[in-house]
Structures are given as C-alpha cells and as structure tokens.
Amino acid sequence: MSDMLFKASHLKKSFGETEVLKDITVEVAQGEVVSILGPSGSGKSTFLRCATLLETMDGGSLEYEGKYAVRDEGGKAVYASGDELRKIRQSFGLVFQNFNLFPHYTALKNIMLSPVLTQKRNEEEVRKEAMVLLEKVGLSDKADAYPGQLSGGQKQRVAIARALAMNPKIIFFDEPTSALDPELTAGILRVLKDLAKEKMTMVIVTHEIQFAHDISDRVVFMADGNIIEQGRPQDVIDHPANQRTRDFLNLLTE
C-alpha cells in the first residue's frame, strides 16, 4: 500500500445540501496514468480540486507519498498544518482547463516564477531548465511572449511546462483540451503522450475517449459522486459492465 504515490480514501464533499462526492477512493501508483471519465456534474472536477487542496473536503483522507495531507478522524476530515501542506504541495502539479497563466509575465517567467520563489533555486539554472521545457512543448520561440499573444493551445502547453518546472511526482489535468479547438487539441494530447512515455504519473479528467483509451493504464468512470466502474481501458471502454457507463459511451460515440 505504501508504494502508492497518491491515495484518496472515502472522500466526501457537499456544497450545501448537495452531496457532490459521496464516497470516492482512488489510488495511483508511481508511473501510472489514470483517466477519469464521466458525465458533467458527476463530481470529476470537484474530486480533482479536493485532491489538489483547492477545495476542502468534508470527510475521508488524502495521502501523497505516504504522508497525510488530510486525515480521517471519526468521519471528519482533518487537515495537516500549513507547513506540512506547503511541503505536500511540492509533490503535485495541476493543469487547469482554462490555463490560468499569469498575464503580466512572459511565458518564460510564468514557468520560472515558482521554482525561484518557493524552491529558492538559482535563477540561471531555472532559466535553462525552463527553456528546455519550452522546447519540449514546442514553444522555444515564444519564451518572451505574454500569454495574451499566445493561442489557446500554446497557452496550455506553457501551463504544462509551468507544472513540470516544479518537478512534481504527479500531475493532475482538469479537462486540459476542452477549452481548445479540435486541431489544437491534438498538440496537447501529443505532449501528454510524450509525458506518459517518460513514465510521468498523471491523473487526467477528460472527455477524449479515444485518447483515454490509448494513453491510460487505468480508467475510472464516475457518476453522481460515486465511482461506478474502473479498470483497464480495454475493459471499461470497450466492454463496459455497467449500464450507465454504456449509456455515457454511446452518447459520446454517436
């Protein structure tokens, strides 16, 4: 169990009267690529926000590399101290659906900002690394461009480079292509495939069924705040056991 990089157990979350996450348990091993599928409103994004500490969960526990970020104490979610959380945040990265680049910094500065500020690393060294990352996502000529001068696909690639610059153990992707035109989507998916080849641990919330099928080691299907079905993509996507999964997949492939 302890070789699990990420572990969320019995995660619960309500907004007012609405139970958005009822009982979610997900484990991710080192080097694993997990896709989360499901209709909108199923709780996928909320799960990702709880996992990345942007949203506070009501119950359950959360572990990164065997360290508790959130402990379950008698059904209540108890958060670790601010210092511990700050350390734990270094373990993961998050790529947003709408990028959330900092508009007042160049692409390069967006990538460099946190390693210099929070990891107190040498600026020159970080700059070299950032340039390598930009090259990796195919944007070495856009280092000095401001986000406003980039296309959506380019912005998302900078955002991915920004997450990578922190050297995270695991990266979460929240529908990374749904704000993009189809022709731009392909570029992002290629970057993700490259990362998967490098054995980067990733959790991807997506609607790209074919992509999820190709890239994932495991697919998790969520609906109404519960995990309905999970397993190898060949099983869950090609031969879904659950009626809801079938309905959803039919809807998408029609």
Added chain:
Amino acid sequence: MGNKRKKANRLLCLFLAALLAVGFIQQLPSGKGGSTVTAKAEAKESGDTFTVGFDASFPPYGYQDENGEYVGFDLDLAQEVCDRNGWKLVKQPIDWDSKDMELNSGNIDCIWNGFTMNGRENDYTWSTPYVDNSQVVVVPEDSDIQSLSDLEGKIVIVQNDSSALAAFTGDDATEENKELADSFKDLQQVADYNTAFMNMDSGMAEAVCMDIGVAQYQLAQRQGKYRMLDEQVSSEQYGIGFKKGNYELRDQVQKTLNEMEEDGTFDQIAEKWGLTDSVCLADTMTMDFADEKAASSADASSDSTASGAAIAAKGNSGSFGQRCLSICGQLGKGLLATLAIFFLTLLFSLPLGLLVTFVRRSRFKVLQWIARIFISILRGTPLMLQLLVVFYGPAILFGATLSYKWRFIAVIIGFSINYAAYFAEIFRSGIDNVPAGQTEAAQVLGLSRGQTFRHIIFPQMVKRVMPPVTNEVITLVKDTSLAYAIAYTEMFTIAQRIVARDANLMPLFVAGLFYYIFNALVAAVMARLEKKLSYFE
C-alpha cells in the same frame, strides 16, 4: 495579522475621537452669553510668541499684500506691541467662522482684526475700543435708494457672521433695525464683500451693508460705481478680543497700547492706514473694560472720511499684463503649498488605502466591519467637516496644545484618511476583479498568501484600478482648495484674498488656469502610466 489589527484599531480610535469632536463642537457656545471656557493665567514673557488671529481678507485691518505678506493697521499695531514687549509676533490667518474655536483651542492668543465688540461684550475679554466704526449701506451710484426707509422691499446683503448682520438680526439689534430688516424683501448672507458686490452688479441684490472702513476702501477701489447712504444703520467699536478670562495678557497688551497712544506711535500707524478719523483710543484708554462693565458704548460720532482710499489706490495699478504677472507671482507662493498637500496626500493615502483594503478583506468579521464603517463615514461626510474635526478635535477633546505646524499636519491627515477610504474601495474592486483562477494557480504552485498578493494579484490590480485612481487624483488636485476650511494658506486661499484686496475677480480665473494646467499634467502622466501597463491583457 496582529499588526494589521493593531493598526486598524488605532485608526478606529482616531476616528471615534473625531466623531466625538463633532459632538463637542456642536455643544460649543455659539454666540454670546454661553461661554464658560476660562483660560488659565497666561501672561507672556519676553521671548514668547504672540499669535494674532485675523481674517486675511479684511483690508485695511489685516490682509495679504502683493508680496504675499500679511499687512494692515491691526497687524502693524500688533507688531509694535510685540516689539515693545520682546515678543515674537505670529500672524495667523483664520477662517472667520472658526474664530472662537481657534481662540478656545489656543491656536491663537487673540483676535485682532477690526473685531466688533458690540453684542459680543460677554464673549471675550476685551481691550478698550480703539476704532469707532459704523455700519453703513452701499448702493450702486445710479440706484434710487437715498435713505434707509427706501430699502423696503429690496434685497440687502451682509457678510456671514458680520457686525452688519448682528445689527439687523442679533440679540442686541435695536427694534428700529429689526423692523428695517423685516421690511427688506430679503436679507442675504455672503462669504465676502467681493461676492456681495458681484451680486449687486448682476442685479441680484440692491444694497450691501458693511463696516464704514471697509465701505470706504471698497468705494475707492471701485471708483465711482457706488455710493454710501448718509444715514447709518448703527455705530460700533472695534477692540482686541482675548480668550475669556485671560486678563493677564489683555492687561499687558492694553498697557502697551496706551503707551503707544501717549507717545504718538498709535496715531502715526493710524495715519499710515488712513484711519485717523476712525481711531478712538485716546478717548477710551482710561475707560472700564467692556466685559467688566458691559457695553460702555460711547455714542459714536462716526463722521467718517476717506480711510482706505490711500492703500486702495495701489491695488489696481499697472497694465493688464503686469497685473496678470503679479497675480501669478503671488499665487505661485500658494502653489507650493498646494503641491505639498497633493503629493503628501498621495504618498500617505495610497498605502493607507491598501491597508484598509486588507482589513476590509480580512478573514475576521470584526475587522471587516471596522473597515466598512471607516469607509462609510469617510465617504459619507464632507471632507471639509473631516478637516475641521482633525484640526480642532485634539484641542477640544483632550485640551492638547498644538504647535502652529499642526494646521498643515491636520490638512495632510484629513486629506490622507479621506482619500484612503476612496482608494480602499477602488483597490478592493480591483482585487475582486482579478479572476479566482489566478489565486488558485498561485496556490497550486506553492506560493504563500503574501507572495501571491505581491507577485500575482497586486500587479494585475494596479492595471485595473488605473482609470478610477486617475479620477480620484484629478479630484484631489481641485480638492486641495478645501484646505481653506482650516485656514491653511494654499493657492486658492491666496486667490480669494487677492480678490478681497483688489476688488477684482481675475485672480480666481488665474487660479483656475493653474488648476487646469496642473490637471492636464496629471492626466498626461496617468495616461503614460496606463500605456506602460498595457503590455499585458
């Protein structure tokens, strides 16, 4: 957080004190009879300062000349008194409506400014009368008004809180004068005589009632366009008003004045200012003091002759261009004060506004409400009132003795906290308009709250608030003129004094031009800043 809270508390204390002060000011005796404030024995010694409060728009008694110097008959007398006693004279221009607060708070030692005793006998500790003055009526040359009874059904103007007003409506006004006032179509009050004459020129009023000395000065200035009625409304006397109970200082000044009368110096000074026929110290120097034996009003034989004419002639000399240049030079001195208010207010109010924004956005409900109340009161009450509270508050609430620099400090404090309230709300909306995703991205990247604000939120907020901040800054340029409320001498105050002295409106337009140019510069600078910030979306 603790530090922020402490600062917020201190602000609140300051503000509550200000509120209390407002209450106190309302409780102050307005007018005569009610004053119970007693000063402690305050005799002066050689080397002490002697601060004379005067309305700097009251020639020939006290006004500001072309060189920006405060001059006048009363100030010359005060200088002579100080020289003889080894005191250092401080000439402190005051707002006439605030004279009691200035005196009671100890900002000034006396009011020496063509100050009418009649009707105020019990409100101050007085010198004996030294000028015999009367209230007269001035009408346009071609008016058909010949006597007081012709004023029936007419609109008559007096200055706020003036002797003329008291003569018509005061508690001690004679029945005749009250009836006369009732017969007017309206008795209007204006802030200064220049406005009064403007009203008459434009036909909005038919007559102005004022002190005879002032009338003579104004008639000389306005060269034959007006005349004075032979019949007088009342006769009255001028004295030096000290804080009630301050007999020691009064006696010191009176003794010196009497010496000046005996050796002829007093009459020389009177002659210099063309007031020879108005002075009466020779007759009154041995009289009982007014406040000890109320109203010893000798029947004034105010056969007045041209008094202010001599100095009046100087004001309007020179060509138009020369006068413009001269006015610019005089206003230039006030411009420095205006610039000081402007830049110091920005220097303090911008960071203070940011601090208030922090408190307003604090996680603690109590702090949020403190900031809300602070903002609400400062935006909801006139800046002029806030300036008065800051200036007089400490003296009235705590009996604090404040240095003469306090006037300037109070202006800066008043402006800074007022503008901080506006900036706080602008900053708050600027911060709220930065998308939540920015904070979330920063949080996931591990930035602390402080780093997030400094590196992510603040730069984006600055860009967003530029247009509304520009508006406030431009308003501030014009608001600096409000400093006159506590008689701080800045450009507009000086313009008004020149208007009073020269009986000519041009200084106001020149001042307006100065403000316009200043604001054009401000707008240009702000536009450049905005352009600089347009490198990102």
